[in-house]
Amino acid sequence: MVGDEDLLRPPEREMKPYPPKVITLVSGEKLLIRQAEREEVPKLLDAVRPLTTVAKDYYDIVASRVYAELLGWYRYRVRDEYCLVGLIDGEIVGIVNGRIVDDKTGMSYHTMALKRGLRVGAHLFPAKMEYHFMMDQEEVLVVAESPIGFRRWMEELRLEPKNEVHHELGGVDSWVLTKENFETFMKPEKLFGERPVPDEIIEANKEIIVPPPEEIRRRVTGEG
Numbered sequence: 001m002v003g004d005e006d007l008l009r010p011p012e013r014e015m016k017p018y019p020p021k022v023i024t025l026v027s028g029e030k031l032l033i034r035q036a037e038r039e040e041v042p043k044l045l046d047a048v049r050p051l052t053t054v055a056k057d058y059y060d061i062v063a064s065r066v067y068a069e070l071l072g073w074y075r076y077r078v079r080d081e082y083c084l085v086g087l088i089d090g091e092i093v094g095i096v097n098g099r100i101v102d103d104k105t106g107m108s109y110h111t112m113a114l115k116r117g118l119r120v121g122a123h124l125f126p127a128k129m130e131y132h133f134m135m136d137q138e139e140v141l142v143v144a145e146s147p148i149g150f151r152r153w154m155e156e157l158r159l160e161p162k163n164e165v166h167h168e169l170g171g172v173d174s175w176v177l178t179k180e181n182f183e184t185f186m187k188p189e190k191l192f193g194e195r196p197v198p199d200e201i202i203e204a205n206k207e208i209i210v211p212p213p214e215e216i217r218r219r220v221t222g223e224g
Contacts, residue, residue: 021193050213
């Protein structure tokens with residue numbers, strides 16, 4: 001007999017793991033980008049929660065949606081979601097997530113920097129796109145929820161409008177990053193990082209460290 005929980009959970013496809021990579025930032029710090037595991041979601045929620053009331057640059061709506069998306073993944077209420085995290089010496093400094101729609105199409109959800117001034121988001125977004133094309137997808141649907149997001153993703157990265165294709169986040173029609181755009185522009189100009197990652201860096205970022213809530217807010221707003 002099928003239990004109630006089994007009826008509520010969507011089927012899950014087997015997704016290729018994202019190979020971690022390390023990027024040396026302008027500050028000299030080592031940013032590790034790796035895949036987050038489902039059991040790490042409670043720590044990610046702790047990192048996101050303080051930003052759900054920060055109106056600056058629309059962090060409130062982005063953080064609230066990221067919180068719900070991660071919780072949906074944790075509770076098995078969304079199909080084929082993934083999350084990548086940016087870590088410096090174990091401290092979380094950024095989160096990106098999305099999901100697989102079908103074999104050809106990916107859905108980008110959000111890119112959120114938890115420490116501004118290091119261009120963490122500028123590294124995490126291309127890493128997220130890299131992951132989709134590692135899984136042999138042909139395009140990724142993207143929308144923005146802030147003017148800075150629109151300038152950074154749609155304009156700087158030369159995304160193409162996908163008229164009348166609505167994104168799951170609602171609002172305007174989708175924009176799309178095609179595999180051709182990724183290979184000819186984003187990959188050579190925007191995608192950075194080295195593999196394999198030295199063992200000591202992997203070990204230093206094995207456990208996610210979440211700064212205190214007031215520190216997370218300060219790193220985003222510059223206040224306090």
